[in-house]
Structures are given as C-alpha cells and as structure tokens.
Amino acid sequence: MAKRDWNRRTCAKRGHTTYAPSEPELRERLHVATAAGEAWRCLRCGDFALGAPHGGGPAAEAPPVLRGKALRDLFVLRLLAVERGLRGVLGVLAAWAVWKFSNSQDALHQLFDQDLTVFKPVADHFHWDLEHASVVDTIRKTFDYKHSTLVYVAGGVLAYSLIEAVEGVGLWLGRRWAEYLAVVATAAFLPLEGYELHEHASAVKIATTVVNVLAVLWILLSKRLFGLRGGVEAFEAERHSASLLEVEQAARAVPAADQAAV
Template identity: 70%
Template sequence: MGIDWDRRACARRGHVTYAPREEKLRERLRAVTALGEAWRCLRCGDFVLGAPHGSGPADAAPLVPRGKALRDLFVLRFLAVERVIRGLFIVLVAAAVWKFSNSQDAVRRLFDEYLDVFRPVAVHFHYDLDHSPVVGSIQKSSGYRHSALLLVAAALSAYALIEIVEGVGLWRAKRWAEYLTVVATAAFLPLEVYELTEKVSWLRIATFVLNVLAVLYILLAKRLFGLRGGRAAFEAERHSASLWEVRTMAGTARTR
C-alpha cells in the first residue's frame, strides 16, 4: 500500500479550504451537513466542517502542494536536512582547526614531552619512534603555520555557511536556494571525482551519486537556467496550479 502524501500532509499541517467566487465551482466544493457547512480540502479532497480559510477568484486560490508537487517538496526537504547536518559537522571541524591553531605550541610541547618519556620503552622493543610514520604525521601537522590554519578554519566556516543557507532555503522551497544548491554542488563535483581516484569508499561513492542526482533533479524539476521553458514556464505552471486544484476538487466532488 502506497503512502498517501496528501492526507499525511493534512494530518501534520491542517486542511486548506477555499471558496471560489465562481458559483458552479463554489457549489461543488461546498456541502451542507447536520453540523453545518463543510468545504472540500484542496490538498486531500476531504470535506472539512467550518467556514473556508479563504475566498476569491478560482485562479487566486492558494497554491497547495499535492501529489507530485508534494513529493517534490519532500525531496527538497530531505536535501535540506542533509545540507544542514553537513554544515553543522563542518562547523565543528572548523572550530577544532581554529582551537588547534591557538594551542598549537602547547600541543607540540606536550607531545614532545611524552615522546621523550616513551622513547626508552620504544628502544627496548626495537621500535624507532623518530622514524615512525604516525609520529611523523603528528609532528608535520603540529608544524603548520598559525596563519595557514586560520585560513583553513575560515574556508571551512564559509563552506559550512553556504551549506546551512542552502538547507534553510531548500526547506522553504526558495528558488534562489535551488540555484545556489546547483551551482555550489556542481562546483565541488570535480573535487569528489579526484577524491574517488585517490581512494574509493562506499561513503564517497554514495555522496557523489547523491550530489549528481540532486543537481539533475533540481535542474529539470525546477526548470533552472532556461531548461524546459525556464522561469516563465515554471511561473506559468505555478499560476495555473491553484486553478487546477480548485477545478480538480470540484470535479471530484461532482463525481462522488
């Protein structure tokens, strides 16, 4: 049994009723019961007791995501959550880099002290600490310049901000956020390809595939950069959607 996205959305957000001025449509969307008048919800189609939430011309009815549009909104919000979580994680990494840059000398001194303590033990077990790859990596990281680490922290913070802004905009279904997501995601795809050539992992593959699908989906579904008629076709589709919803529900009411 499939998910009824329309009724699920109404259960969470409430029904949306509308009384069009056109008499024929108005009568088809309205019902009189023993408890009073009821109006058909533009999203799920159920009759709801009480006065309508709005009224006016049919083509000025509120745009209520339903069916495919509601599924599209769910996809956008899934991407929004993924962007915000990624952005918050990058914030933590940036904070760690910044903190390390400020305490770099103290960390290096502490490491050198422990290295001197464990050197006799390592010699006893014939382990050369001075030429250990692990020790060398730690010493190399502690040798980074303070200004370079601050630059890395600033770059990570900027990247995290972009991710969080993308997430908030996508959650609110803003068109500028869709453009920002496509441009920012596509810009980092070459880097992800390079990382895959260095080391292949399921996480990197999944991230790359998700980003490619996100770019293609938003480009085509939202008609960005002139695709499928561009913004004019997108706005025309949105404008006609409200009238289509009213007529669809009115037609449904007539056949029941």
C-alpha cells in the same frame, strides 16, 4: 504496493486547507451542506472538511497549496536540506577547532610529543613503529603549518559551512534560489571530490560523491533549472496545473465552452 498519497498524508499531519472563493459557480463546487453543518473541500487532498473555511476571496488570491508531485519533491528537498544543515554545523565546528588549534599550536605540539612518549612502550610491545606511523606523520605535519595558513583554512571552512547552512534553510523552505545555489555549490566541488577519490578512494567518499551527483541531476531536471525542460515557465505551469482551484476552474469552463459550441 499501494501508491503513496502525498496529499492525504500531509493533511493527516498538518490538517486540511479550505478556502471559499468569491466566484459563485466555483464556490458551489467546493461547498456542500450536510446534517452536521457546512463542509468545504480541502485544496490539498480534495476531501470535504466540516467547519468554516480557513479563508475566502477571489480564487486568484487563494493561498498556494502544494499537491501531489510538488509535495513529494518538497519531501526530497527537505532530506537534502537536513544533510546540508548537518554539514554546515559540522563545518562550523571544524572551523572553530582549526582556529583554536592555530592559537595553541606550540602547546599542543609539546603535549602530543609527551603523550606519544607514554604510548611508545605499548607500541613497542606490539612491534609497531609509532615514530614513523602514517597517522603520527600526518599530525606532525600539521604542527609545521604557519599560523596565518591555519587562519585562512578556518575562514574558508567557515565560509563554506555558512553557505551550506543557508542552502539548507532555503531548500527546507522550497525556495528556487536555494535550488540554484545547491546545484552550483555542489557541482563546483565535484572535481575536488573526484580528485580525492583518485588519491584515496573509500566507500564513504564514493557514496557521498554518488549522492551529490544524483542530487544535482535530480534538482536540475525536476525543477527545470537553467532553462532545462522548458525552464521556469514550464515549472510554474506544471505547479499551477496541480492546483485544485485551477482544476475546478477548468471543469467549470467546460460546460460553458460546450454551450457556446452548440
């Protein structure tokens, strides 16, 4: 199977990114004259694109362009961002439902008892003890909760959901603070998920816990958080080493170094 070229894949979707550095030698390495007009080398995929550059100036002021591994990592982060965003939206809806339930608890209790009476003949036909079913008992327990308790629950769910939403936006934009937030927030709830698995294990809960653990480990190691694998300095050095301008500057410096050695 051919290796996925993240650079060309991204350029095919978003277009090339070209830049004209003001340094003459570096400018010559990124520019070529053709019969169809001038062409500039894309800072992402390295191919030459016809037309005027999108910007120009000192190489140090060139716009940051993600390449290679950084693009792949951003793709994974955005998958996590979508998952966090969906959890945030569902959490907000759940908080709203709990709050509405707390304000209509008595009315819903009466409605539930009336509906239960309607379904009782059907349950008796199938020899199912509807009155003592686990689902019915669980629903009835919720009617015994105090109004203030339900409000606190709704507030807690809403706060957690907003954190998930903010985390999703930050991960989508590739912000480093969001990576820290994702690790801390996810790791903080892993003990609770482990307790739930111990009490009531299911395929969905197991899969969710495994995904969360793998996500925490991947972000910690790949993004070098909390000083791991050299920390932020090593992370920035790795990202800059993938920059096309950095590569061209290094290549330009080689002949000069060889000449000085002679």
